[in-house]
Amino acid sequence: MEEVDVEPTITNIPAISDGKHMGFAWGPGDILVYETRYKASGASGSGCSFIHEIRKDEDIYSPILRKLFNESHHIFVGLQTIREDLPSKSKKPQFVSISKNYRSVIRACMEELQQVAVSTKNTELATQCGNQVSILLAIELIWNLCEVLFIDAAPAGSLLLHLLDWVRLHKADVDEKAREVLQSESPAEHRDYWDVVVSYVLQGRLEEVRQMLVKQANLQPAARSMYKQMDTLLSKMPFYNPGGTQTLTEFDVKWRHWHEEVDRCLQDNSFASNRHLELICKILLGDEDTLLDHKELLGTWYHFLVTRLLFCHPTVKLTELHYYAQSCMTMFLDSRSVPEPLDNILLAAFEFDIHQVIKECSIALNNWWFVAHLTDLLDHCKLLQSHNLHFGSNLREFLLLEYASGLFTHHSLWQLAVDYFDHCPEFGRVYLELQIERVPLETERKALKVLRVCEQRQMSEQVRSICKIMAMRALRNNRLGSALSWSIRAKDAAFATLISERFLQDYCAKGTFSDLDLIDNLGPAMLLSDRLTFLGKYREFHKLYGEKRFREAAKLLLSLMTAKIAPQSFWMTLLTDALPLLEQKEVIFTADQTYELMFCLEELTSSLNITASSTDRPMQEEDVEVTKVELLRLALARNLAQAIVKEGTVEI
């Protein structure tokens, strides 16, 4: 057995007392736990009669996060339809835009949760929403970094610009503070004024810095020239323009010149009289100690990393990042403090260890949504090929299956899971087959939706099973018509036979057919089973009889017996039905047909005699039968006589 990555978390089940034995059963997204009847020696007390359901993933039940699942499902399906054979150059912008779509969905969700957390009076709900917001924040932070590093994989120069955007987006509290400062009566004298200025410098937002400094310069006319000099330095700092004509080398030369100029200013003590300006100057030089002195403004080690890169190595390449990341993290975090899971995840990303990122995220987060979607996207970017799991098929499929199985346990989100299973080539179908059969079917509408899913995927076994469930339910509620419709849809001959029998029994008991609208319109479906065919044909006989088309009716009736479509148990009924036809004034059965009828009657009575001798039938019933046979024989003989006479007569 392999070592575990982290110690498993312990969930205490309050109602189960110490020393009791627990049993459990795995479900797709949860575990059922119960107390067993096993009694340890000396243990006493009655058992607890509860079954506990333990869920790992609670997020799926959050109404706001449901929007995340639904919207991302749409993006996911869109991603799967991007054609494989396109050149990777034209695919990359598509992948980046899909990644941005995912992130904007996360952002929208976060904003809504934030709003609920603020507006609700329910403290429990507020904390819950607050927690979810912080989780989503972390998710978005990681996703954004992965987008910059793996999906976009920008070249040197642009890379730093992307990283700057990343930090600015996730350190938005500066803007809030700046707004506060600017709205005060005298911004330049606000106590947070310099914090805001320095924060802007650290994020490389030099335009904002200059605007802020103007306010200060206006207050200090004496120091105006010094402020002017700083302003020039700030305005001259070169930024790489990826769309421009400038090459990276040209930019590098220009940047070095600027860097030397800043250094000169510091050396000749141009700003010595103003500690704030001197500080800005040092930051512009990328002085590590100065930066580390402002940890609280940087907030995180990755902000430190990006600031350091901005002022020391603006042309950093993807492959060099891991070196700076590692050192920045060690420098920034005290030797005492342990890195948080988020730090490790980001570091792994900087080190380009995608699998480590996914692994750490899987451990740290309580739902599969993030890892499943991110892995899928990275897999589409062909970044995960080398890795194979020693279980399941591959990492992408494994995570998607886990996520989709979780969705399937939800009473309402199961429909989303179907598309995820569809895009798992190896095990998706098996999972879907097992899960879809277990969807509870409360209404026919839902059954139809489930059936549609199965039929689209040629899952005939499941189609049969669902139709059978519905047919059984209809039968139990005495809805024979519905039951027959369902079994016809499933092409379930055995069940169709069973229901046809019920129809015939009903007919024998009541003398009329129920559900004529269905039986009259069976059409080709009639051929599903022999008994159903008989039912349909027998009804046709009644229709012909009702329309007084006696000759056709007689022919049909006879053929039902001679072609052995009718079950023998029903022959007596058929022969009795022939009685009124035999008694008509006009001769309907020809001599040949009458012989055949007689033959049928004899065959029936001889077989009845055998059975009659073995069973003790009440005398009265037998009497009725005997009278019926007598009557039939008489009618047949009379009809035969008439027929012979008629057929022998030559009309002149």
Add this chain to the structure above:
Amino acid sequence: MESINAKYVSQKISKTKWRPVSHSDLQLPEIFATGSWDNEDNRISIWSIGSNLSTGMEDGFEGDPQLLCEHKHDGDVLDLQFLDQDRIVTASSTGAVTIFRHHQNSQVLAFEFLLVDPEVLLVQTISVSQLWARAHRYPCDNAPCTGVVCSSPEIVTVGEDGRIVVFRADQEGVVRVIENADSSTIHAVTYLRTTEILTVNSIGQLKLWDFRQQSNSPSQILSLSGDRVPLHCVDRHPNQQHIVATGGQDGMLCVWDVRQGNTPFSLMEAHTAEMWEVHFHPTNPDHLFTCSEDGSLLHWETSSHSDMPSFLQGGRNSSMVSRSAMAPAGGKQPLISAWLSGDSSKGRLETTHMLPSQTLSVNSLDVLGPCLVCGTDGEAIFVNRQVPV
């Protein structure tokens, strides 16, 4: 596509309906109701797309549907109709038929220090005003009620139990029941005339019932020949009551003329899966809308014989009308709906997809004036306020 507005609502929507606008003023529809299905607790919700309605919510840009109020609903909402301006009838999977009342009180609150314009404070609530539990049932189980149609105060419901039940909104009991109206499930119902209704069932039949007759059998049965494809929805042409459109399991759109023949007048391939709803545009019936399990919403447009709107064609001169009245059946009639103009109509029939690509079922749609609303299994409501009709 730009005018389409999507909102995710965290519940699968089974039904959407605009609240009727009063005829006296030419208002645009502003309020619609939705029902959910397949949730642990289902709801019926009232939404507004009006811009001048302040609900205290500042999120969302203009035109985003805002939730006014909602109420728990036992079972899936399988159908939903407005009885009048503020009463809604729902059909539940538990077999119950419920009337909800939407209260919209512009209460002037007693707080004098309130700085908000009191007119703006509409108190929106919804409550159950009448309930017929187990209106549809089996001997020992509930049967889902699948469809409801009403013409105030009369309410007609149909269900999986094959029964047709008639209620009156002002009476507690049941007015009339047709037991065993259908041997299979009745999927939908609509009025043909004030005393006649049409039902469609799961074996491809269209049945016409005349309530003036006491008999419990349909006055007419129309059916698709042979293949018994279940029909899921039905709608009647708003002006020419003999024209009826249905949608079936195979996604086919059928147009029927109930006066002539027992088979559909025309069949048109529309969707690749179950068609859940079909609606003629209430004031411009040359336009028709369908939605389906395959995730699409189609807008059908048939152009009339001339550029003149169809309702003017017959009345060009009175002599023509009288001649047509005397003309033998099958003779060329001047007033013939574009939907019944035969094969040539196919060439003039235009269809457009109204939703951006999406994979989950569009369960319901409703169109009123230039506004269309639809709800999906993807838990989204789409509103289009500029339908080109």
